[in-house]
Amino acid sequence: MSQVVTESKTEGLVGNMPEAAKPKSYWSLVWRRLKRNKGAIIGAAILLFFIIASVGAPILSPYPMEEMKMENRFIAPSADHWLGTDEFGRDILSRMMYGGRVSLMMGLVAVSIAGIVGVFLGVISGYYRKLDIYIMQCMDILLAFPSLLLAIAIIAVLGVGLTNAMIAVAISVIPSYVRVVRGTVLSLREKEYIEAVKALGVSDFKIILKHILPNVLSPVIVLSTLQFGTSILAAASLSFLGLGAQPPAPEWGAMAYVGKSFLLNAWWMSLFPGLAIMLVVLGFNMLGDGLRDALDPRLK
Amino acid sequence: MKNALLEVADLKTYFPVKGGLLKNTKEYLKAVDGISFTLEEGDTLGLVGESGCGKSTTGRSILRLIEPTEGSVKYRGAEVTSMGKKELRKLRKEMQIVFQDPYASLNPRKQVGSIIEEALSTHGIGRDSNERKGMVLDLLEKVGLNATAYERYPHEFSGGQRQRIGIARAIAVNPSLIIADEPVSALDVSIQAQILNLFQDLQDSMGLTYIFIAHDLSVVKHISDKIGVMYLGRMVELASKDDLFARPSHPYTQALMSAVPVPDPTIKKERIILTGDVPNPSNPPTGCTFHPRCRSCMEICAEIAPKPVEISPGHVVSCHLYDPEYNCAT
Numbered sequence: 001m002s003q004v005v006t007e008s009k010t011e012g013l014v015g016n017m018p019e020a021a022k023p024k025s026y027w028s029l030v031w032r033r034l035k036r037n038k039g040a041i042i043g044a045a046i047l048l049f050f051i052i053a054s055v056g057a058p059i060l061s062p063y064p065m066e067e068m069k070m071e072n073r074f075i076a077p078s079a080d081h082w083l084g085t086d087e088f089g090r091d092i093l094s095r096m097m098y099g100g101r102v103s104l105m106m107g108l109v110a111v112s113i114a115g116i117v118g119v120f121l122g123v124i125s126g127y128y129r130k131l132d133i134y135i136m137q138c139m140d141i142l143l144a145f146p147s148l149l150l151a152i153a154i155i156a157v158l159g160v161g162l163t164n165a166m167i168a169v170a171i172s173v174i175p176s177y178v179r180v181v182r183g184t185v186l187s188l189r190e191k192e193y194i195e196a197v198k199a200l201g202v203s204d205f206k207i208i209l210k211h212i213l214p215n216v217l218s219p220v221i222v223l224s225t226l227q228f229g230t231s232i233l234a235a236a237s238l239s240f241l242g243l244g245a246q247p248p249a250p251e252w253g254a255m256a257y258v259g260k261s262f263l264l265n266a267w268w269m270s271l272f273p274g275l276a277i278m279l280v281v282l283g284f285n286m287l288g289d290g291l292r293d294a295l296d297p298r299l300k
Numbered sequence: 301m302k303n304a305l306l307e308v309a310d311l312k313t314y315f316p317v318k319g320g321l322l323k324n325t326k327e328y329l330k331a332v333d334g335i336s337f338t339l340e341e342g343d344t345l346g347l348v349g350e351s352g353c354g355k356s357t358t359g360r361s362i363l364r365l366i367e368p369t370e371g372s373v374k375y376r377g378a379e380v381t382s383m384g385k386k387e388l389r390k391l392r393k394e395m396q397i398v399f400q401d402p403y404a405s406l407n408p409r410k411q412v413g414s415i416i417e418e419a420l421s422t423h424g425i426g427r428d429s430n431e432r433k434g435m436v437l438d439l440l441e442k443v444g445l446n447a448t449a450y451e452r453y454p455h456e457f458s459g460g461q462r463q464r465i466g467i468a469r470a471i472a473v474n475p476s477l478i479i480a481d482e483p484v485s486a487l488d489v490s491i492q493a494q495i496l497n498l499f500q501d502l503q504d505s506m507g508l509t510y511i512f513i514a515h516d517l518s519v520v521k522h523i524s525d526k527i528g529v530m531y532l533g534r535m536v537e538l539a540s541k542d543d544l545f546a547r548p549s550h551p552y553t554q555a556l557m558s559a560v561p562v563p564d565p566t567i568k569k570e571r572i573i574l575t576g577d578v579p580n581p582s583n584p585p586t587g588c589t590f591h592p593r594c595r596s597c598m599e600i601c602a603e604i605a606p607k608p609v610e611i612s613p614g615h616v617v618s619c620h621l622y623d624p625e626y627n628c629a630t
Contacts, residue, residue, distance in 0.1 A: 026409060026453075192405040195365055196469065200419050201392030210418075214409050 030218075033294040040290020046283035050276070054100030063091035065098045065250060074266045084268035086258070092272055099250035099273065103280070106166050106235040106244075107228045113170035114231075115224055118177020119216065123208060125178060126185025136182070139175040147172040147230075148237055155243045162251075165244035169234045173227050180223050184216050218295035222288055229284030236277050252277050303376075305477060305509050306339040306362070311371035313354075313361045317582050329582040331357040332368070333533035336608075339526075341476070344503070344510040346524030346541070348517055348556065350578055354533040355513045356400075359479040362511070363395055364388060375477070393423050396470035400482040402462035406454040412465055413450035416440070419472035439468040443498060460491035464498065471502060479511045484519060496523055517560050521545065526614075529553045532581055532589040535608075539615040549617045551594045588620065600626050 034040055053060060062082075072089035075081050083092040125135040142150065154168035188194060189212070197207055236253030238244035245251030247258055252273040259269025312335075314328035332354045339345050347355045361368040364380060373380040375391065383391060399405035406415055416436045417429075426432035437447050443464040454462055463483060470478055480499065484492040500523060502508055514520045520527055527544045529537040529552065537550040548557045555572040562569065574593045579585055585592050591601035598620060606618045620626045 192399045192401060193407045196397070196399060196405050196466070197407075197418065199363055199365055199392060199397045200422050200469075200473070201389040202418065202422050206422075211407055215407075 030294045034290055037290040037293060039286045040294070043283045043286025043288075043290065046279055047287060050100055050280050050283070051104065053097050054104055057094075057097035057101060061091075061094035061097045063094045065094050066090070066248070074262070076266075077268055083272045084266065086255075086266070086269050087262060092255075092268060095250040095255065096252065096273060096276055099252045099255060100276065100280075102162070102245055102249065102251045103232050103236060103253075103277070106162070106169070107232040109166045110169040110173060110231040110235065111224050111228050113167070114173035114177055114227065115220060117170075118174045119181050119213075119220060121174070122178040122181025123185055123212060123216065126182040127189060127204070127208060127212065132182075135178065139178045142172070143175045143179075145172075148234060151234060151238060152241070152243060155238065160243050160246070162245050162249070165235055165238045168238070169231050172234065173231060176227065177220070177223060180219050181216055184219050185212055188212055188215055222292040222295060225284055225288035225291055229281035229288070232284075233277060233281050303341050304338050305341040305376060306511075307372075307374040308338075308362065309336045309372045309374075311335045311358065311361060311373060312369045313357050313366060314369045327582055330533050330584065331581060332361055334371070335528075335530075335533075335535050337526075337528055337535065337538055339477075339509060339511065341509055342503070342507055343525045344512055344523055346520035346527040347511060347513045347530060348515060348520050348527060349530035351515060352578055352581065353530045354581075355515075355530055356481050357533075358530070359397065359481050359511060359513055363397055363479060365397070393473045394475050395477045395479065396473065396475040398463070398466050398470050398478060398480045398483045401486050402459050402466055403454075403486075405466050406462055408454055411451050411453060412440075412457075415454070415465065416469050416472050419469050423473050425473065435472070436468075439472055442471070442502070443468045444494075458491075459487050460495060463487060463491075463495055467495075467498065467502070471506065471508075474506070475508070477509045477511070479513070481513045482515065483512075485514065485516065492519065499523060517556060529556065532578065532584055534589060534618065535616075536590065536619070537615075537617045538608075543612065543615045547612075547615070549611060549615070549622060550590075550619050551596050551621070552590050588618075596621055598626070 057065075067090060069085075069089035072081070072085050073087055075085040075089075077084045081091050081093070083096065085091055086095070121135055121139075125132045145153070150172045151165070151168040154171055155164055158164040158167060194207060194211055197211055202210075235244055236251070236256070239251045239253030240257040242254075242257065245254045247254055255273040256270045256277075259266065259271075259273070262269055311332055312330070313332040314330050317327050317329050318324065335354075335358055337345065347358065349355050357366060360366040362373050362380070364383075368381055371381070375394065378387075380388075380391060406412075413433065413436050416439055417432050420426050420432045420435060426435055433450070437450060440447060440449050445461060445464050445468070449457070449461075449465070454465065457465065463486075466483075483499070484495050487495060496519065499510065499512075503510065510523070512520060512523055521541060524541050527539060527541055528535050529544075529550065531552050537544065537548070537553045539547075539549075544553065545557070548554045551572075555574050558570060558572040572595065576593050579589065579592065585602070587603045588594070588601040588606050591597045594601065600620050604620075604626075606620045606623060608616045608618045609622045610616050611622050
């Protein structure tokens with residue numbers, strides 16, 4: 001027996017050899033992988049640019065947002081007005097910087113609402129299988145509608161406006177969260193380590209809180225990044241249709257909508273807000289793709 | 301005579317199989333179909349059988365990780381199957397499980413220390429986290445791991461080491477019974493021996509009782525006092541280790557025995573090769589479930605399921621060959 005003991009001790013020692021390498025936490029590994037992904041860094045840089053421009057709008061914007069000068073109407077992009085002016089002589093760049101605040105805020109609020117509600121419903125649906133069918137059938141009904149159409153229908157009920165647009169976008173995004181979270185929970189609850197914790201007598205609540213939720217986190221982060229872009233696009237679409245932010249509020253979608261009437265003689269009015277939407281959505285998608293690769297070591 | 305720690309009587313676990321247009325329950329998959337045995341304190345019962353024969357389901361049903369359909373499980377005289385949530389939580393301290401796959405049984409996001417500590421804190425063992433940390437370090441040493449394992453993550457360990465962590469978690473609450481669900485079948489042979497020895501050392505030092513599930517007869521022979529051979533959810537033969545290896549009686553056991561390799565090329569032995577596959581447990585053969593593959597099959601086997609017959613003290617076989625009512629030859 002003594003021989004066996006020595007053997008096992010050796011195994012223990014050999015396995016713990018790399019003494020110098022400190023145990024790496026999960027998130028520091030993720031950060032390292034993310035840094036190596038060029039697409040994710042470009043995406044993050046684009047987003048950072050827009051965030052700084054929007055947050056710093058009061059300091060950075062070259063003109064006051066509301067300043068109207070009739071003599072400056074429809075100026076093409078020039079040294080004075082980099083992105084031109086609109087039909088009231090307002091500086092487009094300044095308005096876009098303020099508009100970014102609205103767009104980003106809409107994305108943030110919609111994703112937060114959808115994320116919290118979606119994770120809650122998804123965990124319940126995946127863990128307590130008896131409720132599963134009811135929750136999932138509601139979600140399937142929501143999923144059956146194209147999301148923009150669903151958002152329009154919700155606004156038709158709630159009324160036009162920025163807050164209602166956020167709620168409408170959030171509701172249309174919830175089902176995708178529920179699906180992703182439920183699927184993850186379904187595969188997690190069959191894992192042996194969850195069974196092991198159950199065998200230890202840990203309560204359901206603690207199992208969900210300490211073992212399920214941390215493992216659900218990474219798919220939710222990835223989904224949130226991607227949904228951020230989708231939400232901003234949906235919110236801008238609603239504003240473009242006149243259902244979200246109302247003029248004169250400087251929202252990108254609304255600005256593109258106003259510019260549509262002057263498209264032939266002032267193309268810059270619609271083009272630049274549209275480009276901003278496109279770049280932000282692209283940035284979120286690139287970052288989201290990178291995050292997915294970084295959070296899922298199997299793809300490495 | 302030692303005290304009976306665990307008495308299992310006619311344990312059945314059926315899984316409903318849904319089918320048809322309306323998704324109504326059409327039939328049941330009889331994963332465990334009437335298992336009975338008694339396990340004395342400090343003993344080891346080995347459960348062997350092909351994959352899919354219900355060994356693991358038996359283990360999980362005893363722990364109520366899967367709810368058994370019928371039958372009784374008595375732990376120190378207390379009925380387990382009817383326990384409420386509170387009693388069950390207390391029971392969890394007494395019965396633990398070690399899993400087959402050491403790669404799946406440890407949460408990859410948690411440090412080894414907190415994986416083991418969770419067992420302690422759940423049952424309120426140890427006054428504060430400092431005391432618990434000391435206990436975890438003791439446990440790590442007990443299973444032959446270095447103290448530096450405490451703040452490492454499971455992926456930093458080999459299969460054998462992970463299994464040691466799983467064992468440390470199981471013994472943390474100081475249980476009396478450990479159900480080991482194929483704990484060595486995912487490990488390579490040299491590590492298998494180490495883990496088996498660890499199991500035996502712990503049994504000696506902590507007075508543990510094991511139900512040791514395996515599909516490898518030589519592993520079970522090494523560690524068990526009693527061996528139960530399972531086939532399609534039923535126990536076809538139950539005997540002490542020496543009895544079973546000296547006198548394998550059920551045709552299925554004989555076939556299993558003949559498959560164990562003997563490390564001596566000069567010994568020629570007859571290899572009984574079973575034909576066909578394990579039948580579908582949701583639609584098992586009539587009578588004796590083994591009869592389509594049995595080389596001693598009689599007419600009666602296809603009609604009536606054999607009753608357990610005690611052919612010598614403590615040696616129980618479920619086969620018509622040994623039932624004087626049907627077979628005059630014996």
